[in-house]
Amino acid sequence: MSISKVIRERRSIKKDYKPDAVPESLVLELLNDAVYAPNHGLREPWRFLFIPTENKETFIERMLPVYAIEQQQTRRELFSAPAAYLIVIMKEDPRQKQWEEDFSATCAMIQNFQLLAWEKGLGVVWKTNPHNWDPKAHQVLGVAPGEKIVGFLHLGFFEEDSVPKPGPRTPAEKKFTRFE
Numbered sequence: 001m002s003i004s005k006v007i008r009e010r011r012s013i014k015k016d017y018k019p020d021a022v023p024e025s026l027v028l029e030l031l032n033d034a035v036y037a038p039n040h041g042l043r044e045p046w047r048f049l050f051i052p053t054e055n056k057e058t059f060i061e062r063m064l065p066v067y068a069i070e071q072q073q074t075r076r077e078l079f080s081a082p083a084a085y086l087i088v089i090m091k092e093d094p095r096q097k098q099w100e101e102d103f104s105a106t107c108a109m110i111q112n113f114q115l116l117a118w119e120k121g122l123g124v125v126w127k128t129n130p131h132n133w134d135p136k137a138h139q140v141l142g143v144a145p146g147e148k149i150v151g152f153l154h155l156g157f158f159e160e161d162s163v164p165k166p167g168p169r170t171p172a173e174k175k176f177t178r179f180e
Helices: 003-009 024-034 053-066 069-080 096-119 135-141
Strands: 046-051 084-091 122-127 147-157
Touching: 003 096, 024 046, 024 096, 046 053, 046 096, 053 069, 053 084, 053 135, 084 096, 096 122, 096 147, 135 147
Parallel strands: none
Antiparallel strands: 046 084, 084 147, 122 147
């Protein structure tokens, strides 16, 4: 499959995951390619927390108290949908330039992961929910001071007929100018 085809056909898979477990070996295989994202000075500012299918219920029980009682049932349902999770955590550099370079590199690495996963038939959606910034969630997940959750990646295999249709994209020509 060509790179342009994978880029154009990849979709965020947000629901209708199969119950199949996501093998840790597959996640590691994808990550070992994804980390070839450009990153200034090869700082590799990321680390990963994998919640495998078999540990998902424990994860859910520990995460629910982060939310108000009236939100917990909805959160339980949302947390239960994916087969597994990959949480991408970035070390925060106090220098603005380096922080932005590291954040950009981490985002590029996540996009690499999504494209590689798509090629293997693994659905991913990159989420930035309120718990990404919540100190209680950080404590549950072992996110240390000086670290940032860049994304919760929801993982699961999917049926081909459940893939969302592509949304419209603005042609680059409409957002393109040339310096004169």
